[in-house]
Amino acid sequence: MCRLFALSSDPDDDIAQQIQEAEAKAPEDLTEEDKMVLLGRPKNGDIIRAQLRIKESKEFKYFLKSLHIITLNSCQTSGSQDT
Numbered sequence: 021m022c023r024l025f026a027l028s029s030d031p032d033d034d035i036a037q038q039i040q041e042a043e044a045k046a047p048e049d050l051t052e053e054d055k056m057v058l059l060g061r062p063k064n065g066d067i068i069r070a071q072l073r074i075k076e077s078k079e080f081k082y083f084l085k086s087l088h089i090i091t092l093n094s095c096q097t098s099g100s101q102d103t
Contacts, residue, residue: 035057035060038057038058039057039058041054042054042057042058043053043058056099
């Protein structure tokens with residue numbers, strides 16, 4: 021069953037309330053909807069490792085390269101003025 025949260029200003033508050041109501045019920049009194057709500061609650065799991073893949077865009081790489089060149093040029097010019 022799908023619930024729409026059009027009347028609520030914050031759907032997370034409604035979900036939290038549904039979770040609390042389902043947790044207060046006895047296990048034999050839980051409906052299918054209550055069981056689904058309980059499956060959606062945050063919990064500590066067995067997963068202890070995550071793998072991330074970060075892909076930089078070509079524009080970002082170009083920006084960093086040009087920023088590095090500008091920084092090197094400013095360091096060289098300021099270094100040559102000291103001597």
